Amino acid sequence: MEYGVVVRWWLFFQVLLVAGLPLAARLLPNAPDRGASVAMPLSLVVVTLATLWVGQVAFGQWVVVALFVLFLALSAWLARGGVEVDARPLAEVVAVFTVAFVFLVAVRAAADGVHPYGGEKFLDMGLVQSLLRGDRLPPQDMWFAGERVVYYYGGHLMTAIGAHLTGTEGRFAYSPALAGFYAMAVTGVYGLAGTIATRFWDGDESEADGGRVQAVTALGAAGVAFAVVLLATGVHWLLLAVPAAFVVAVVTRSRRVRAGVLAAFAFGFASNLVTPVRLLASRSDLVREAVAAAGIKSSREPTITPDAFDSWDASRIVETGINEFPLFAYLNGDLHAHMMSVAVLVLAVAVGLAYYRTPEGARRRRWALLFGGFPVAAAAILAVNTWSFPSVAGLAMLSVALADPPPGTLLPERVAHWGERDSAVAAELQRYALAVVVAVVVTVLGLAAAWPFVRSVLLSGASNQTPAALPEPSQLGAFVLAHGVFLVAFAAYLTARIARTRLGWAAAGLAAWGALLLAFSFDPVVGGTRVGIVAAVLAGPLLAAAWVLRRRDEVGFEGVLVVAGAGLVVLVEYVYLADAASYERFNTVFKVYAQVWALWTIPAGAAFAALASRAPSRSHARTVGGTALVAVLVVSASVYGGLALTAHFGSADDATIDAFEHVNDERPGEAAAIEWLHDKPGQPHMVSAPGVEPYSWQNPASSLTGIPTVAGWVHEANYHSQAAWDQRVSDVGVVYETTDAASRAALLSKHEVRYVWVGPVERERYDVARMADEPGISTAYATPTVVVYEVNQTALTEYRT
Incomplete structure (x- = not known):
């Protein structure tokens, strides 16, 4: 069991708690815990949104560290006059988080690592690994080499930020990150329910x-x-x-x-x-x-x-x-x-509760919560789980519609009187109409705050939803x-x-x-x-x-x-x-x-x-x-x-949070080759058999290492386009089966391939040609189960010309 990694991640979340307290105390000043229960996701949201913007130019460990240091400096400035939090509620927050965190770490330690069966672990692991290898955002798509991810990757970005700040490899970051998201959600609902009660x-x-x-x-x-x-x-x-x-x-x-x-x-x-x-x-x-x-x-x-x-x-x-x-x-x-976004959704609930409890006369604070707090939460949840984005706008609408202060009091007094209604029915209808207007404004501001994600993902992907x-x-x-x-x-x-x-x-x-x-x-x-x-x-x-x-x-x-x-x-x-x-x-x-x-x-x-x-x-x-x-x-x-x-x-055997546990235990021949690839720097492209049957053992190397493959799981037909996916599947088939070295070389050059993976799936699906003797292709690594060919693009180019 990797206890040192677990302790580092627990300490990371405690730093998020302390750093987020000055902001959280301003959000929920009258809560028993002064907002401490949502301080961790609040910190993470601020750092993640900053990283989302800066990451369009540069991303990596030093960028994340620099942004986090800037956030700590901002927190220290906000706390210059002190933050008063009663010791008991604060201790409860730490205790609830710790119990939930340790519980889920134990659950993950008893699991069998990352595998493709019955879920999206291969997708999630691949996104985290791709982010940790990448030098800008969005990360390169590990199942569509040469293209950027067109999927909501915000939660995986939060995981990568934690991995960079704790100095953790992706294979060991997966489980404590999941435990942290779970524990932040549990802690948030604990604090907010107690505050409401x-x-x-x-x-x-x-x-x-x-x-x-x-x-x-x-x-x-x-x-x-x-x-x-x-x-x-x-x-x-x-x-x-x-x-x-x-x-x-x-x-x-x-x-x-x-x-x-x-x-x-x-x-x-x-x-x-x-x-x-x-x-x-x-x-x-x-x-x-x-x-x-x-x-x-x-x-x-x-x-x-x-x-x-x-x-x-x-x-x-x-x-x-x-x-x-x-x-x-x-x-x-x-x-x-849908699991990582809960902590952000709870933060949006906290903003709604703060607005609900703000007196009518505190107009500036109400404006700040509606058009500052809600859009920030909306922008973060848009990148983490786009499905939840409308819910934040809906929470803003309901918070305005069902709070005691009439929405018209948000306007200056010289304007508010124009909207006064003598009829109770008219006043009530006006209340709901203004609440809808607020929701629309929150939506627009949320999209603007997450514009890098909107531009590079939402507006770039194939739209297969109607x-x-x-x-x-x-x-x-x-x-x-x-x-x-x-x-x-x-x-x-x-x-x-x-x-x-x-x-x-x-x-x-x-x-x-x-x-x-x-x-x-x-x-x-x-x-x-x-x-x-x-x-x-x-x-x-x-x-x-x-x-x-x-x-x-x-x-x-x-x-x-x-x-x-x-x-x-x-x-x-x-x-x-x-x-x-x-x-x-x-x-x-x-x-x-x-x-x-x-x-x-x-x-x-x-x-x-x-x-x-x-x-x-x-x-x-x-x-x-x-x-x-x-x-x-x-x-x-x-x-x-x-x-x-x-x-x-x-059903547990050895306790570990190593995501590679399953492949090491069940497929040691492939595990050795995956470990070899995992140690390669950067994101060189590879070829492996496309994942035409998802939720089965396909594309393990790209999914576990983050090294992009030309065509991964069939999901990519939805993320990019069916035509592009089909073309890549056809290209991969030619790479494996053609007896024409020139055709193979052309496709390897087209997709800038560095490695060709030949494992059990590839042998079963294709009549794999002999490649090692062809110009620019050599055997780089081999086990009885897997052969990895290395492609020299320079030699390939010389051969083709």
Whole structure:
């Protein structure tokens, strides 16, 4: 195990924390931790955007070090008067980050390195390695030699920045970088949920004890949850005893810590309800029939037993989409955009919360947050995960629309009075219109702040995505299992804000059952096309309730986030982006649902904290009931994690964060040649068999080393163009098979090839010609498995002339 590397990366993130505090404290001056929970991503975003601009001219370790030193100097200048942060909240931030970081490092150390199966690890590793080899941005495309990447590489750039600053090779940077992105996200949701929970309404929280649940109540509720889930699922008792004990420890804490820890749990460990419900279905015919009738993906059985558990299944129950959740994604181990962008999305949430809490009279601060903070977050997330860019603009819109100050007060007084409306309806419509205008301005400013990325990637790549409408709708069962934890938590929380009597709760319960029956029984067809209503019927009321309660000041900023997530869930039921890489809305659901989970974990922490609370105005029965509900949801959402981690660590061999572990263990002959290539400086071009069958063992050398190959995975047909990809595939075939040395030489010169890789895939696919005796070509490295030919372009040119 490479402990020194892990320690260096942990220290790197602590430097980001300290350096980001002066800015974070200005962003969230009234937060208990003064914004410390988002200081790390804030620092990383600033450094990355600066690197994005400078990198168009020069990029490398010294450039990154120089920019980072400049950022540290700026931070020191901002902190010249001191930054006051209470020791306890700051220590909590460090502790939460450290626990999450160490947890995921352990997960990665027990994994088998980087491989192409079941994910995008080859793509992600290749991008990081290409960046570390490159001397300017965008990096050279490791699967399309001679061309620049036309893919959102911002998160990989952040990884490369960390690797340069810690002096880490890419093969060892992959895992601690992934752990850092995970830990920053967990820490961010912890801090923001705790900050939101410090403001409750109607006096239902006791300031003296923070609404802590008494130990006896917590033990009883956790015991009931433990027994119910144990009997329902049949998993080993120890897997449920730990989360039950976790509930007891958490609900007896203050409301801030309770909300923060439960939000961190919801993001960092919780799963959807697929696993516990399918386990229950195997023990109950009634549940099995209900799951089958409600509908899940056709390739998934409604039942499962603990012995037949497969960690993959829970992320694939939506018929036309991927319903990943964070624990699945980070266990799978891709260093992919939708996982790296969460920390930036959380930072955007922090900007929205800061705007929401800024008084009406602080006009300059409100302007700075809207047209400074949001565009910076938008620019960063555009480069990290372009799919999330609209969500930042949407957060800006909702923050303005649902905050207390009228948007018109952003304008100078001599202008604002022109927009005053006597009608309440007109004033409300004006509020939303101005919020849309703000979103448009944020979008434009975000594009401008990330212009190097826009110019070199968004405007340069092949556009294979087109808007489409009315996809195959979600089935009731799949939708409820994917979002059920949040749907139940938010429904109970919002109901608690308005239901003051048992009659009110009974009415809410009947309404919920009515919505389920409507979604189950009504399947409208318009013009021959099925129009889904499941999301509208189940998530729509949450959106409407949260919106109305926020405008009535019955809920706080958590209501804004409930609206944001529910809006995205409903949106993808009706519109999506069709692309050549996937079927119908498959990719849209994947990318959007990942954002929904991240957005909803923060208000979920606040909702859990409010439901599990002891308050003077609440009856003992409501306290017990709310605590029991939280306990059941937490324990149920932990079943997947217990089973998945048991299987993950049970199959581990040696502990290492070396990305080359898989190839070293499984393909030593190829590993030796890859190690040889890995030591070569720069980015000389190579030829290898194109990856026409993705997610299989193809293009290992270019993917693991960052040395560009002429034609890599078939993904490049989407990134560049189908015609260009096809031409390169044809060229590669000629290079391997032609008996005409002149034709081979012409193509090797055309693509400026330095190395020709002949491994198992190449031998299987092509009738590889003898090349070593041809002018300009010699055997550079050979194992019983792989031969690497070296091409002398000078000798090749002389031969051709």
